[in-house]
Amino acid sequence: MQVQKSFDHTGGILYIVGTPIGNLDDWTPRAKNAFETADVIAAEDTRHTQKLLNRFGIRKPLISYHEHNRHTREKELIDRLKQGETVALVSDAGMPGISDPGEELIRSAIACDIPVIPVPGPNAAVTALVASGLPPQPFLFLGFLPRNTREREEVCRRWRRVEATLVCYEAPHRLKAMLQTVLEVMGDRRVALARELTKRHEEWLRGTxxxxxxxxxxxxxxxxxxxxxxxxxGETPSMDDSEETAWWQSLTVIEHVKHYLAQGETKKVAIQRTAQDRGLPKREVYNLYHREQD
Structure with missing residues (x-):
């Protein structure tokens, strides 16, 4: 067990500094002060962070810390922290440690009894959640879903019967494929899609x-x-009807229907049984199946 007195400490400190997700006016005075007091700023993309420093007239050394150099940089940064330096960790936007390699540096600092102090700032997941129109609690953050279709289907099946609102990030060129997987595995649920949050071209899509x-x-x-x-x-599944033990858990909705068709069932019965197995409305399974056939 560790006890951290964040503001009663001498020696190195790792600040986790939130930065704007678009609109630079969202940057807080405390975050600016953390930059000004840091000995070095560890940034996901130094060119991106340099623009923020220039905007607020801050001159501090930058060091890159990202997915491809995190192992070598982590040792260097931990050594500097042990020597008493103050390091400010930032990502390209939002709070570090969420869908970026910052979490590894944070764990290492904690393991070395180095104080880790968060400086809160904007976060795209929470910003989108509270304005989505969907229940904000409980919610579950999934980060980026896998690029591989089969792996993405497995993630969607894992969380399909969770009653919490789900939040994830996605790149524009993978968005339609991701939504198609959600449709096939989770059903035609209500969703909210937020694009370019806090920026000039911010846009929302709310619907199914x-x-x-x-x-x-x-x-x-x-x-x-x-x-x-x-x-x-839907209804909360019983222990005997859990997703983990369902024989059809590796199938998409379409494959599920085709399984019953291959057993000699009529299309109507195959769709009905699939809907019963998955706890989905029959009309939803019907629409998914016929969209595939068309």
């Missing part, structure tokens, strides 16, 4: 997954998206 997919056909995705997905609204 299928409605958003239709919109995106005529309006190609642009910019980074935060996706908020309604939680499970």
């Amino acid at each position: 997954v299928s409605e958003c997919l239709q919109w995106l056909e005529d309006h190609p995705p642009r910019g980074e998206y935060t996706v908020v997905i309604a939680g499970w609204e």
Whole structure:
């Protein structure tokens, strides 16, 4: 067990500094002060962070800390912290440690009894959640879903019957594929898609997954998206009917229907049984199946 007295300490300190996710006016005086008092700023992209420093007239040395150099940089930064230096950790936008390698440096600092002090700032996940129109609590943050289709389906199946609102990030070129997986595995749920949060071209899509997919056909995705997905609204599964023990857990909705068709069931019965297995409305399974056939 460790006890950290954040403001009663001499020696090195690791500050986790939140930075704007778009609008620079969202930067706080305390975050600016953390930059000014730091001996070095560890940034995901030094060129990006340099623009923020220039905007506020701050001159501090920058050191890159990102996915590809985190192992070598981590040792260097921990050594500097042990020598009594103050390090400010930042990502390109929002709070460090969320969907970036900062979490590893934070764990290492804690393991070395180096104080880790958060300086709160903007966060895209929470910003999108509170304005989504969906229940803000409980919620579950999933980060970026896997790029691989099969792995993405497995993640969606894992969280399909969780009643919490789900929040994730997605790049524009993968958005439609991700939403299609959500539609097939989780059903046609209510969602909110937030694009370019706090920036001039901020845009929201609120509706069902299928409605958003239709919109995106005529309006190609642009910019980074935060996706908020309604939680499970069906009956709570019993221990005997858990997702982990369901024989169909590795199948998509379409594959599930085809399984019953291969057993000789009529299309109507196959759709009905699939809907019963998954706890989905029959109409939803019907629409998914016929969209695939068309």
